[in-house]
Amino acid sequence: MIISFDLDDTLISKSKFKLEKTNFLQRLLGIECLRKGTIDLFKDLKKQKHKIYIYTTSYRNSIRIKWMFYSYGISVDYVINQQKHQKKIGKRNIHCSKFPPMFNIDIHVDDSIGVEMEGEKYGFKTIIISETDENWTQRILSKIHLNQK
Structure with a gap:
């Protein structure tokens, strides 16, 4: 998935x-x-053999984003920034901030209710988490497990 x-x-x-x-090097490099x-x-x-993508509306450089995660000892499989999103969605008649199916994404995790509404409108799955949710990781793991069935 x-x-x-x-x-x-x-x-x-x-x-x-x-x-x-964070460690000294991360702070020094502004990670x-x-x-x-x-x-x-x-x-x-x-x-669990899932692929992890980052899908952001920011203009951060894809390589810098991958490096940021790598500095924490974790890897991401692919990064979609605003440039990649615009380039690919420009060929379609879809008007939304994110469109995960365009990148073969099964579930998108976000904090925005607007993205959840786009998911309902365009038929893609989202998991919306709150900034105050202390159990956010468990919520994600549970919803991913349910979607695998």
Whole structure:
């Protein structure tokens, strides 16, 4: 299964949720801090043979995003930033901020209710998590498990 994750306010934020610990090199290089639980969640998903994509509306460089996760000891299989999204969606008559089926994504994890509404409108699966949800990783794992049945 291919699972994609949004970045801002889902996996990255400076003040909305607890963060993973960073080392000196990460701080020196200005690596963004990940939400606490991301490392274990991604390792668990990889162990279950899922592919992990990042799907962000930001203009961050794909290589920098991959490097950020690699600096935490985890890998992502593919990065979709705003440039890739615009290039691919421009060929279709679809007007939404994210369209996971276009990249063969099975489930998209986000914090935005708007993305959930787009999923309902265009027929793709989402898992919406709150910035205050302390059990967000378990919620994701449970919903992925249900979608595999």
